[in-house]
Amino acid sequence: MEGLAAKGCRLVQLDVTKPETIKAAVDKIVGENGRIDGVAVRKPALDTPLEEVRAMYDVNYFGVVAVNDEVMPHMVEQRSGKILNLGSGLGYTGLPTMSHYSAVKHAVRSYTDMLRIELAPFGVQVCFVAPGYIRTHIGDGYELPKGSIYHAFPRLANELSKTVFIGTTFEAATPADVFASRLAKAVLAPRIPRHYRDGHLAIVPWLASMFVPLWIYEWGFALRYGITPNSMVGRPFSKDNKGK
Numbered sequence: 001m002e003g004l005a006a007k008g009c010r011l012v013q014l015d016v017t018k019p020e021t022i023k024a025a026v027d028k029i030v031g032e033n034g035r036i037d038g039v040a041v042r043k044p045a046l047d048t049p050l051e052e053v054r055a056m057y058d059v060n061y062f063g064v065v066a067v068n069d070e071v072m073p074h075m076v077e078q079r080s081g082k083i084l085n086l087g088s089g090l091g092y093t094g095l096p097t098m099s100h101y102s103a104v105k106h107a108v109r110s111y112t113d114m115l116r117i118e119l120a121p122f123g124v125q126v127c128f129v130a131p132g133y134i135r136t137h138i139g140d141g142y143e144l145p146k147g148s149i150y151h152a153f154p155r156l157a158n159e160l161s162k163t164v165f166i167g168t169t170f171e172a173a174t175p176a177d178v179f180a181s182r183l184a185k186a187v188l189a190p191r192i193p194r195h196y197r198d199g200h201l202a203i204v205p206w207l208a209s210m211f212v213p214l215w216i217y218e219w220g221f222a223l224r225y226g227i228t229p230n231s232m233v234g235r236p237f238s239k240d241n242k243g244k
Contacts (some may be wrong), residue, residue: 041111042142045099079123085112089205132202135173156225
């Protein structure tokens with residue numbers, strides 16, 4: 001695993017059969033980073049600096065690839081193994097104000113689906129894990145940046161600060177331990193699913209990607225957020241008056 005360090009990963013040693021080492025590893029990560037649940041960016045693309053986008057890809061995509069690059073040769077050699085790549089329901093359909101996050105989860109899904117085909121001859125199974133709304137604090141503190149032109153759309157700004165998925169609340173989310181226990185059960189089965197969808201509203205993005213025409217999807221969000229096409233065309237714009 002030493003090769004991971006050269007790829008920008010910091011290694012934390014633990015033994016999954018020893019709870020005390022798991023707790024120590026988690027405490028170390030939280031102590032150094034303040035959180036353990038990855039990186040998400042929820043703001044319009046227009047308001048997102050490139051360095052934030054790169055940081056999110058480093059964790060959510062390149063981190064996945066780097067770990068897989070280390071373990072795949074061993075699994076291929078032993079002709080068995082299971083790889084689970086953590087994605088999101090947003091890997092099926094995107095969400096306005098999460099354009100970059102949606103993009104990186106689409107990337108993980110495509111990578112996972114092709115990796116499954118490439119590793120199948122060697123007995124290695126690969127699964128795309130697509131959680132719904134899970135009760136974590138990864139979404140805490142979302143709000144439009146000061147000066148964002150999107151302050152002109154109060155419904156968008158209000159929902160951004162209160163929910164992660166459309167119309168949901170933190171209390172409605174699936175508890176993380178419940179999700180984890182069900183995922184563990186699925187993983188321990190002889191055959192793992194190609195895609196694992198679980199958690200509050202997990203099925204909705206997949207259904208939308210399969211059965212909802214893109215124009216309906218676009219108009220649904222446009223009407224909900226008040227960001228209808230051309231609604232700002234012809235209206236004056238001042239960099240000094242882009243919101244509070």
